Amino acid sequence: MSEDIRTPIREFISAKFPQISLDDDEDILALGFVNSLFAMELVMFVERTFGVRVPNEQLKLDNFRTMNAMADLVRGLSESMRLSAG
Amino acid sequence: MTHVGVVGAGVMGAGVAQNLAQCGHTVALVDRDPDAIKQALSGIETQCRMSRLLGGPEIDAEAVIGRISTDTDLLLLAEAEVVIENITENWELKRALYREMDPVVRPDAVFVANTSAIPITRLASLTKRPRQFVGVHFMNPVPMKPAVELIPGHHTSQAALERVRDLLSSMGKKAIDVNDACGFVSNRVLMLTVNEAAYLVHENVATAETVDEVFRSCFGHPMGPLETADLIGVDTILYSVEVLYEHYADSKYRPCPLLKHMTDAGLHGRKTGEGFYSYGPSATATGRSAAGGGTDRSPSHD
Numbered sequence: 001m002s003e004d005i006r007t008p009i010r011e012f013i014s015a016k017f018p019q020i021s022l023d024d025d026e027d028i029l030a031l032g033f034v035n036s037l038f039a040m041e042l043v044m045f046v047e048r049t050f051g052v053r054v055p056n057e058q059l060k061l062d063n064f065r066t067m068n069a070m071a072d073l074v075r076g077l078s079e080s081m082r083l084s085a086g
Numbered sequence: 087m088t089h090v091g092v093v094g095a096g097v098m099g100a101g102v103a104q105n106l107a108q109c110g111h112t113v114a115l116v117d118r119d120p121d122a123i124k125q126a127l128s129g130i131e132t133q134c135r136m137s138r139l140l141g142g143p144e145i146d147a148e149a150v151i152g153r154i155s156t157d158t159d160l161l162l163l164a165e166a167e168v169v170i171e172n173i174t175e176n177w178e179l180k181r182a183l184y185r186e187m188d189p190v191v192r193p194d195a196v197f198v199a200n201t202s203a204i205p206i207t208r209l210a211s212l213t214k215r216p217r218q219f220v221g222v223h224f225m226n227p228v229p230m231k232p233a234v235e236l237i238p239g240h241h242t243s244q245a246a247l248e249r250v251r252d253l254l255s256s257m258g259k260k261a262i263d264v265n266d267a268c269g270f271v272s273n274r275v276l277m278l279t280v281n282e283a284a285y286l287v288h289e290n291v292a293t294a295e296t297v298d299e300v301f302r303s304c305f306g307h308p309m310g311p312l313e314t315a316d317l318i319g320v321d322t323i324l325y326s327v328e329v330l331y332e333h334y335a336d337s338k339y340r341p342c343p344l345l346k347h348m349t350d351a352g353l354h355g356r357k358t359g360e361g362f363y364s365y366g367p368s369a370t371a372t373g374r375s376a377a378g379g380g381t382d383r384s385p386s387h388d
Contacts, residue, residue, distance in 0.1 A: 036140040043136065056147075059139050 005050065005071040012045050024067045039064060046070060052077040087111050088253055091166030091191065093183065095119070095156075097319060097357060098200055099172035100126035101228025104133060105257050107153040108145060108229060114155050114162045123156045130154070133229065142230075160190050168253055170198040170222070175325040177204065177332075184212035196246045198222050202273045202322075203329040206239035206266045216241035220250045222261075223270055226318055235270050236261035268333040269326075276314075277326045277339075283311040284323075284342040287362070294362035312362040316355030320348045320362070 010022060016038065020031065028034050034042075042064055047053055052074060054063075063073045088111050092103045095117035103113045103126065117123050134147035155162065163169055169191055173179055180199075191197075196218045199209045206221035213219060221237035234254060238247050254261045264270045269277065283297050292300075298310020315323050324345040331339035348354070348361065355361030 039139055040132075040136045043139065044132070056135065056138070056144065059135060061139060064139075 002068075002071045002075070005074045006067045008049050009042075009046065009067060009070055012042070012049075016041075022067060024071075026067070027065050028067075029061060029065050042070075046074060050074045050078065052081065088167050088256075089114070089165060090253070091116065091163035091169035091195075092172065093117070093160075093163070093169060093187065094172035094174075095122040095126035096172065096174070097226060098224060098228065099170075100129050101226060102170055102172060102200065102224060103154055104130040104150065105229040107150045108134070109257050110153070111253075111256070112153050112155075114157070114166055116157055116160055116162050118158050120158055123158070127151060127154070127156070133227075140230075160187050163187065163191050166191060166195055168196045168198060168250065170200055172200045172224075175201060175203055175322060175329060177329070180204065180209060181212055184209065188213040188215065194218070196220060196249055198250055200224050203269045203277070203326045203333075205268050205333070206237050207241070210239040210241060217243040218246045220246055221266065221270075222250065222254065223264075223272060224259075225272075232258065233260040233262055235264045235272055237264050237266050237270060239266055269330050273326055274330070276311075277323065277330060280311045280315045280323050281327050281339070281342050281345065284315070284344045287312070288342055288344040316361035316363055316365075319354050319357055320345060321354045324349045 006024065013020065013022060013028070020028075022028065039061065043054060043059065054073070054077065058073060058077075063069055090106050090111050091114045092099050092106070093116050095103070095115055099115065099117070103115045106113050107130075115123065115126065117126070131147045131151055134145040134150050137143060137145045169187070171180070171183065171187075173183055180201075184197075188197075193215070195215075197210075197213060197215060197220070199206060199219070199221050200223065201209070201221060202223050206219065207216075209221070210216040210219035216239060219239050220242055221235075221239065223235035223237070225231035225234065236247070236251060236254070251261045267274075286292050286297050287294050294312040298313050301307040301310040309317070324341055327339055327341040327345065331341060352358055353360050356365055359365050
């Protein structure tokens with residue numbers, strides 16, 4: 001399931017920054033190309049693509065630092081949505 | 087706290103409404119287009135939610151939205167103590183609005199024209215309250231910018247000017263006093279720079295990316311002029327240059343045909359997803375923009 005989450009995110013980032021190739025644990029913020037507007041676009045993309053809403057307390061840069069961090073976040077949010085729905 | 091009317095729910099009006107509501111003021115937001123209002127509210131909610139991510143304080147988006155009432159009818163402004171007008175930089179549109187709005191708003195209210203170019207004295211002459219008429223040139227994005235140009239018209243009273251200065255101060259804004267002249271200080275310089283930068287792309291001297299790179303790398307500017315144009319809105323840039331051209335009747339303000347072409351084509355910058363650069367999920371599909379220098383990336387904006 002993690003790969004299902006990582007693939008669209010990776011594609012989204014690659015579309016914006018074709019010159020970057022990302023490892024799952026690479027700190028994208030440390031690469032220097034992520035500014036505040038892109039971080040916001042990334043949140044919107046994740047919410048739209050995976051049908052989740054990131055709660056305020058989770059809206060922090062650490063959750064968007066690596067592909068794995070984003071996959072963990074989405075997995076956690078999807079899980080809690082499933083639990084509350086069922 | 088002040089009850090403030092905000093007219094126009096575009097990029098600037100939404101930013102002004104958000105800034106006011108974040109600072110505890112109540113806002114009556116009016117736009118004749120219901121979709122613009124919807125979009126403004128959703129944008130404000132997103133901006134508030136993302137505040138922490140952008141290095142700002144945590145903002146209660148629900149509380150901010152709760153302080154904003156909206157309508158397509160100017161009657162919502164009837165009880166406002168200050169009305170801030172933010173509609174398109176077009177003299178005819180502004181003239182029609184002020185004529186319609188002046189009799190509706192209570193007589194002791196102060197009008198604020200948020201304009202980047204049109205002389206305040208000329209706008210004030212459209213109303214029966216030229217003493218209570220002040221110009222403010224807000225910068226974009228409004229909630230994040232620490233300063234504005236504050237411009238009195240010929241007849242503006244000191245009391246009205248100070249009332250607006252106090253309101254700005256409560257919004258976290260430093261007011262820089264500038265005398266009334268078309269374009270004030272900021273846009274006399276900025277709009278000519280953007281217009282000339284567009285000419286460089288138009289004449290194939292350099293791509294948009296190259297022009298911006300010169301400003302960023304050589305001058306140390308955080309953004310180049312064409313990235314700035316995309317943020318402000320290419321259409322807004324064109325209207326501002328046209329206002330300068332019309333007012334001064336000086337050929338140095340002649341608008342670049344590329345700006346007209348892009349405006350006609352809907353390539354208005356970030357707000358439409360494409361301008362000198364492409365934005366959003368369709369970036370790869372869109373490819374190079376009609377501007378000839380467009381590339382698929384988000385310009386730096388820190």
